[in-house]
Amino acid sequence: MKPTDLNLLHALDILIEEQSVGRTAERLGLSPPSVSRLLARAREIMGDPILVRAGRELVATEYAR
Secondary structure (H helix, E strand, O other): OOOOHHHHHHHHHHHHOOOOOHHHHHOOOOHHHHHHHEEEEEEHHHOOOOOEEEEEEEOOOOOOO
């Protein structure tokens, strides 16, 4: 794996834990749009939505769990 892939995995781990792009951005010291781009990239790579909206939170798909 490339180092950028490892950073993406780290961000995904936090996204799944926090269930929020905003809270994930705060923890990573990034902007919410940057975290959204990371999520979009992960979705493309993995071919799964990974996190789906449920009200105001994001919920992990079965694949992501």
